[in-house]
Amino acid sequence: MNKKGFEAAFSKFSFLIEKYPVEVFLLEIFAAATVMDSLRIALFLILGGAVAGGLSESAKALFKEKRPEAATKRSFYRKTFRLNRRSFPSSHSAIAIFFPTFLFGTGLFFPLLAVGILIAYSRIYIKSHYLTDVLAGALIGVIVGIILKIV
Secondary structure, eight states: OOHHHHHHHHHHHHHHHHHOHHHHHHHHHHHHHHHHTOHHHHHHHHHHHHHHHHHHHHHHHHHOOBOOHHHHTSHHHHHSOGGGGBOSSOHHHHHHHHHHHHTTTSTTHHHHHHHHHHHHHHHHHTTSSOHHHHHHHHHHHHHHHHHHHHO
16 A cells, blocks of 8 residues: 555544544444453443543543644534533543553453554544643543553
């Protein structure tokens, strides 16, 4: 695949993540639960994803940082609820990085880490978030993952 083909594919991937994050994360949960054959793991992944996303959305209400201007010009943001117009921290990144953190030490760690990094980078690539938003979201995901791993 040449550079332009890769960029076109990554752009499509990024916008897919933008519009259908819940479906992508549910697919990851389903894959992890199936591979690990564990309902407990699936429940912890659902709980952790909800906590990481909830903390990120709560922080957005507190910080009220606006998204990059390129994002606000897209009709997707004009049609969605008010919190979605806020940027800091990235909920996508928090949830995407929570999964590999929680599954550290398993065979799913590296594949989910690769997906998490792609999702986090996609937020910057399509100008929906700033680097600081993504890093803060990832930190939330790591913290929630470590806490739930200990439990």
